[in-house]
Amino acid sequence: VVGGPVGSRNVPDTGYGDVGGMDETIALVREAVELPITHPEIFQRLGIRPHKGILFHGPPGTGKTLLARAVARESGAHFIAVSGPEILNKYWGQSEARLRGIFAEARAKAPSIILFDEIDSFASARDAMSESFEATLVSQLLSLMDGLNSLGRVCVIATTNRPEALDPALRRPGRFDHEIEIGLPDAGARLHILQIHTRRMPTDPDLDLEQIARLTGGYSGADLEALCREAALACMRRTLNLRDFERRITPRQLAALSVTTYDFRTA
Numbered sequence: 643v644v645g646g647p648v649g650s651r652n653v654p655d656t657g658y659g660d661v662g663g664m665d666e667t668i669a670l671v672r673e674a675v676e677l678p679i680t681h682p683e684i685f686q687r688l689g690i691r692p693h694k695g696i697l698f699h700g701p702p703g704t705g706k707t708l709l710a711r712a713v714a715r716e717s718g719a720h721f722i723a724v725s726g727p728e729i730l731n732k733y734w735g736q737s738e739a740r741l742r743g744i745f746a747e748a749r750a751k752a753p754s755i756i757l758f759d760e761i762d763s764f765a766s767a768r769d770a771m772s773e774s775f776e777a778t779l780v781s782q783l784l785s786l787m788d789g790l791n792s793l794g795r796v797c798v799i800a801t802t803n804r805p806e807a808l809d810p811a812l813r814r815p816g817r818f819d820h821e822i823e824i825g826l827p828d829a830g831a832r833l834h835i836l837q838i839h840t841r842r843m844p845t846d847p848d849l850d851l852e853q854i855a856r857l858t859g860g861y862s863g864a865d866l867e868a869l870c871r872e873a874a875l876a877c878m879r880r881t882l883n884l885r886d887f888e889r890r891i892t893p894r895q896l897a898a899l900s901v902t903t904y905d906f907r908t909a
């Protein structure tokens with residue numbers, strides 16, 4: 643679980659100001675996740691059901707988890723982060739009970755956001771699915787989601803790099819029926835991410851971050867963060883200059899630039 647407890651509530655320590663180059667995505671997330679939590683009366687008045695489950699999909703390191711934490715913080719929601727691989731392995735034999743416990747905690751502390759990171763690790767479509775342990779977990783998760791009241795102010799976010807591999811039952815109405823794609827950052831977004839990650843570093847006054855943003859095509863937010871960290875570590879006793887970054891930039895394959903686009907509705 644991330645962030646510090648506020649009373650008995652867990653609220654993450656990162657907000658929208660820590661998320662770079664994703665203004666449009668943040669607007670979508672505010673509408674889909676934050677609004678039903680902070681203003682449920684709007685949905686009640688209009689007779690619209692908010693989404694209970696939202697899927698963030700895109701390449702690794704693009705800020706899916708970061709954004710889920712930020713929206714929890716900005717909504718003042720109790721945040722429960724669940725790692726897909728962990729629920730499968732660490733809680734072996736107690737995974738279903740653990741899932742029930744997570745939903746019970748979310749309801750008790752609502753408004754809440756439950757994050758299932760790397761949900762594909764236990765919710766992939768596979769042959770003989772009905773036989774497998776993962777299938778039992780998926781049905782448990784689905785029945786817990788079906789049991790949520792859509793105005794109960796519990797939102798479930800799941801992240802995946804492989805949306806096409808997910809069990810289709812997860813994407814039916816009332817489950818993860820809203821998806822938000824989070825792609826690799828373009829040059830403008832990379833500049834914003836570099837600004838965020840160098841903001842507490844002693845940099846040369848004339849350090850040209852735009853130049854670094856131009857040179858880092860194909861880098862994810864996580865790659866850019868690592869680049870800043872490595873450059874900073876190398877110059878402990880002086881300020882960071884352009885050369886510190888340039889010599890660490892390794893060209894990315896062009897293929898890395900093609901972002902997964904997958905339309906669940908037409909699939």
Ligand code: ATP
Pocket residue numbers: 660661662663664700701702703704705706707708709759760801802803835838862863864865867
């Ligand atoms: P994965 O699919 O591998 O789980 P992810 O998309 O969930 O990756 P995060 O775990 O959110 O990616 O990103 C890892 C780290 O990279 C973040 O904690 C953050 O420091 C940095 N990062 C990624 N994207 C951004 C961004 N848009 N702005 C600022 N920092 C970012």
